[in-house]
Amino acid sequence: MKISIGNDHAGTEYKLAVIGLLKSMGKEVINHGTDGADGVDYPDFVHPVxxxxxxxxxxxxxxxCGSGNGASMTANKHQKIRCALCWNKEIVELAREHNDANILSxxxxFISLPQALxxxxxxxSxxxxxxxxxxxxxxxxxK
Structure with missing residues (x-):
């Protein structure tokens, strides 16, 4: 399974940890995000995802991204995308079970790294x- 991931400067630490988790789960990762802390524009990294x-x-x-809002709004401009901004695992479960989310924001x-993982x-799952x-x-x- 291939997972595409993108982030802005606010999400670099989380993205790197998520990539490690995904690889440990046997998933292939396509990294479109920044690996630095310098300010960047999230759409540049979200559109490719x-x-x-x-x-x-x-x-x-x-x-x-910092709030998850900009990234989610950007992703949802694309056809066939159902990007869910989530802040706890219960919302993630509902986004997958009820909404068939295909991108997680x-x-x-606003969440801890252990929560994100x-x-x-x-x-x-x-x-x-x-x-x-x-x-x-x-x-x-x-459309």
């Missing part, structure tokens, strides 16, 4: 429930 997922180059994506300034584990939720997903327009 969304494009990877949208095109099928990656199975899922993870984006990390992490708010680095648990959320990533939850994202990949939770399946889409389908059923009534599938009908709802189909109503999200993809």
């Amino acid at each position: 969304a494009e990877d997922v949208e095109s099928g180059k990656a199975d899922y994506g993870i984006v990390v 992490l708010p680095a300034r 648990q959320m990533v584990k939850t994202f990949f 939770t399946e889409f429930a389908g059923g009534r939720h599938e009908r709802r997903i189909e109503k999200i327009p993809c």
Whole structure:
């Protein structure tokens, strides 16, 4: 399974830890994020993640910025993307079970690193429930 990941300067520490976790889980990682602390613009690193997922180059994506909002908004501009901004593992479970989220947005300034890693584990261990939720997903327009 391939995971595309992108981050801005606020998410570098989290991104590096998440990459380590993903590799330990046997996942291949495509890194579009910055590896530094100098200020950068999150869309420059989020658009490539969304494009990877949208095109099928990656199975899922993870984006990390300070609040998670900008990254999520940017990713959700792409067709076929259902990026969920999550702040605890319960929201991650619902995003996967009910919304079939294919990109996880992490708010680095508002969650701890252990929380972030648990959320990533939850994202990949939770399946889409389908059923009534599938009908709802189909109503999200993809132009």
